[in-house]
Every structure is written in structure tokens, then in C-alpha cells.
Amino acid sequence: MPPAAASTEVTSSSADVQRRHNEGHGRRLTAAFEALEAFPALAESRNRLLRVVRQERISTGEVVAAVESDVALVISVLRLGNQVEGKSRGKVESVVQAVDLLSPEAVQALATRARTFDFFERSSVWDAAPERFRLHGVATQRAADRLATEAGYEDRDRLMVTALLHDIGKLVLMHAYPGYPGQVHGNARTPEERIHRERRELGVDHALVGGVLARRWGLPKAVASVIERHHADDAQGEAAFVRLADMLAHYSQGSAVSPTELLKCARTIGLGPSELRAVMYDLPYPTTGRTRQVDPCPLSGRELEVLKRLAEGKVYKQIALELSLSTSTVRTHLHNIYGKLGAVDRAQAVLIATERGWL
Template identity: 70%
Template sequence: MSSQVAVRPASGGPPRVDPVIRGHNEGHGRRLIKAFEALESFPALAASRDRVLEVVRDERASIGEIIRAIESDVALVITVLRIANRLAGNRRGRIASVPDAVEVLTREGIAALASRTRTFDFFERTPGWEAAPERFRLHAIATQVAADRLARELEYPNRDELLCTALLHDIGKLVLMHAYPAYPAQIHRGARTPEERVYRERRELGVDHGVVGGVLARRWALPGRLASAIERHHADEASGEAALVRLADMLAHYAHGQAISPGKLLEVAKRCGLATRQLRSVLYELPHGGGGERRAVEPCPLSSRELEVLRRLAEGKVYKQIAAELGLSTSTVRTHLHNTYAKLGAVDRAQAVLIATERGWL
């Protein structure tokens, strides 16, 4: 039986047999499962891994520096999220950001994970992946930069989770790349915008990379809300975090001089609650390094509850008032604050409020 598969030419007309795609008789499911398994050994950039080891072993390094080092590489983000979600106790399967993962794993755990991570060197080709890890990493980081700019513009409350989703939004492309040798060069042939490429994927493969990425995220037991945002980031009816990721993805393409649809950009921005005036400002800033502010303010190491307590403390409220507003006991409020002081390296409430304010968390 022939294992070749017909691929429609971009200009229409009868399908042609493309010899690049082999073994199609195995079926889509089997090919994708093999690709999912291959992603278990997706490598991190050696320099990123080495940077993580350097900062976690430096007692003077802040939690923010550790987070930045991890977020420099998608493979490292995937690793810490997966392991943190296994070890999170009653938060198992609910860790959707790198700051939360770092809190669960501790410096020692991160050092152990990083030391075992498979790596690739940009100047050497990695069997099975070639240049894919570096191309994927660059676009992921560009999308995270754009997502961070949007989060600040919109005062988005779940900033850390959004940045994590932005980094992982295209993991489905890695699956398709491994499953189909014709992906992306032949599948995307002639497509210019992200929407055109997604259309080609659906037409030629019957699925798009967003849906495949959502399946992979669930296979890795990542939080459902993260998997859903990845899965739906190219859906026309996407809203919330999925729409923000889609907008960030378009902005990343724009910042790199790649084609996007102005009409679609306006449509998605409107769905995200971004006014045209705000969108113009973001478009102007990104190519000129406006995203460089991305981590000038460190990611907040505090849990949402700890931040709520500290915010009320900054407003001059006492333990009893805070407890009543949040439905907690005063002893629980006290515990949250003691944990906050430890995370921030603060000696008292005044210093904790000052640190959090200076770093943009309050």
C-alpha cells in the first residue's frame, strides 16, 4: 500500500501526491501520539539551562532572577510546570505560572531539574529537531513580551498566568512539526498571516496547532484553564486569556516585520477591551523595545491571597478588618503576612508594603 498522501496545491486544482509525507496510513492519531512522546525530550537551550543553574546556586539571586532565567526557555517552563503540578499537594494540577511553580519546587528542586534537562546548542544540530527549538523559543518570548505589554495596558489581574500561556501557546506546532515532515513549509505554503496559516492547517490536516497544543497541555496534566487558552487562541469566538494570547501573537509577528491583518487585529483588540488609541500605542512601542519593560518589575512571588492581605494592610487596615473583609481568621491573616515577609525579605509590614509598591505589585 502506498504511504504517500495527497496535498492540495495552493492555487487549487487536483491534489498532487507529495513524497515528503510518509507513513500516513498509520493514521493521524498514531502520528500525533508519537509526536507527543517525542516532546517528552524537547531540549532546552544550553545557555538557558546554565543560567538557571547559576542563579539558583547563588544565594544572593532573587526569586525574580530565577523566574526570568526559567522563562528564557520554553522547555524549562514546561519542565517546572509539569513537576510543580505533580508535587503541589492540594494545589496539584492548578499551578499555571512560573512564580507559583518556583514556590512549590524551591531552589534545590529547580537546580535538580535543570541539571537533568536535555539541552541543545545553537551551533550544533539536534537530531530530530534541527533549528526548531531556537525558532520556537524566539517567537514564544516575543509573544510573552507583547502579552506583558497588554497586561500592563489593561491592568490584567492574572498577569503571571497570561505570560506563561503566551510562552506555551504554540506547543502544538512542535507536535505537528514532528508528526508531519511537510509542516510547516508545505502546509503553510503561500499563507502570509497567522489566520491564513491556521486555515491551511485545518484544511490540510483537519486540525490546527492550537487544538493540538491544548491536547498536549492536558496530557501533561497542566491546569485546564491554561490548556483551554492554548487550545482556543486561534478560535474566532475566543475571549479572555485566549483572546489576549491571540492578540499578543499577532503583535509579535508585527514586531518582527511579518504580515498580519489590520482588520483582524482591530477585531481581536476590541474583544480584549483594548481601545484603538491603546492599540496604536502598543504597536508603536513594541518594535522600539517598549517590551523591554517586561521584567523591569519582577513577577510577584506572592499568592493571590497574600497579595490581597498585603494590599489591605497598605490601605492602613488592621488584622481584624482584613480578616472580616476576606472571611478569614485573624491568625490566618497573620500567617499570610509572615509568609509575605519571608518571600519579600522584609522585616516588618512597612518594608513589605514598600517593596511591593516599588516593584509594581500594589
């Protein structure tokens, strides 16, 4: 056989092998995408959501908090919200928006139908993956919330979604490759080292796969893009917030992170070493940042002014003087405030308004 013909045959054979490899790779990922349709919610998360939506007086804020505690519930609520006909179709970027669109009955029906996982009664299909995944997702979400407070980031509602879902691509890779993550990551220690191992061993990484999955689910581009780019070296905006939050979650859980990468990413979102130290110090403690205003406030502007002064410990005469009102008018406002909030006294009125983010 002439040398040129032999060379052509070898090249053709190599191309066929690569093509078959790519086809097998694609089939594995497609099967894994389909398997994720059955990803379960934590049983306790589902039960808490059902308790909230079955209350006589339903708080939107409590519904949002119950949904945002669980990866599967967030996915289900967002997917359903993005299917609602109208101007918002395909544009619902947060659980707040989705809950506002969906009726309590729709959320209850969704929760009732949800597949569930219980750590003490787990099956061989998922083992402990949903619980481990949720723990890191919630830790990242909490770190992102703390960063948003520190940096004054405004798209906090969407950030709660992208931070919780940032690693959904790992679930795909777990299904597609039995050796993932142990055999693929090997002795890699930091998030950066692990993502490079994925690219080298698999030809893709979990961030890229997660973005593809989010688009398959019909989630908005803004959400899918953040998930896809949260490990990019040049991540900006919300992707940088999630990348930093992911590193901080690993740090808070005792895993190795790169100090250089932490500082580099922090500077991208406008935080210096002193601000980053404050965030890192606060992570083990309960979040005490500003309350998210989710439920619509039933109080008028004047009633809020009166309640704010009441929360400061001021008496009727002081409030009346500051607002140029009579004391009887102040009393009337307070009577209306109690009625609208379902409060029996000033302390309860202040507590309710504070918890719901109106003060």
C-alpha cells in the same frame, strides 16, 4: 453484481480507507507527542537558571524570570509543580506558583537534568526549531505582557505561561508531518490563513493539538484551554490576549498580519485603535511596564510607607510630619529597612524595592 450491492461495496471501501487514514493520523500524532518529552531547553537558558539557584541569596523573582525565558524549562517546572501532593496538585497555572511550591534544590536538579540545545552545536534531530520556536514564543510573551499592562489584566503570571507555550502544537505537527509547515501553509501569509490551511490539509490545527498536548502533560485546564482556543474566531478573555499577542509578535518580526483582525481582537479585550497603536509603537523597545511582585516583601506596612516617601526624595522631617512620627522613629524604620533588604544606603534600598516590585 446488483447496483445496490456495488454501491454498498464502494461505500464500505471508502469507509475502510478513511478509517486507515484516521488510524495513521492518530499514530503519527501519538509518536509526535512522545517525541516532545525530549524537547530541549536552550543551553544558555539552562545555564542562567543554574547560576540563579546556586546563589547564596536566592531571589524568587530571578528564578521565575530565568524559567520563563525558555519553553522547555516552563514545561518542566509546571509539570513538576502540578505533581506535588496537596491541594494545589493539578492546579498550578503559573511559574510563580510552581517555584513557590518547589524547593531551590528541586529546581536545580530539574535544570541539571534538562536536555539542552545549542544553536552552534545543533543536532539533526531538532535542527534550529527550538531556537526559532523560542524567539516567537518570547516575542508573543512580551507582547502579551505589554497588552496586560495596557488593559489592566490581572492574571499576568498565567498569561506569561500561555503566551510562551501557545504554539507547542506546532512542534507536534513538525514531528508528525515532514512537510510541515512549508508544504502545508504554502503561500498563506497571515496567521488566519495558515490556521485554515492546517485545518484543510491535516484535519486539525496546531492550537487544537497544543491543547491536547498540554492536557497530556497534566497542565491545568485553564492553561490548556487558552492554548487550544488562541486561534478561535470567537476567542474571549485570556485566549483573546494570546491571539492578539501572537499577531503582534508576527507584526514585530516583519510578518504579514490583518489590520481588520488586529482591531477586532483588540476590541475583544477592551482596547481601541489608539491603545493598540501605542502597544504596536512600543514593541521594538524594552518593556518598561509595572514590575511583577514575585518575591514576598519583608517590610512592614509602615516601613513601606517610609520607603515610598524616601523614594520621592523627601527628608526625615517631611516623612515624620506626613506620617505623624518623630524623626528618630523614621530613622529607626530606615535602619530596619536597610537590614531587611541588605542595603547600605537609601538609594540602594529604593533600587532593590523597585526592582522587586514592592514600590
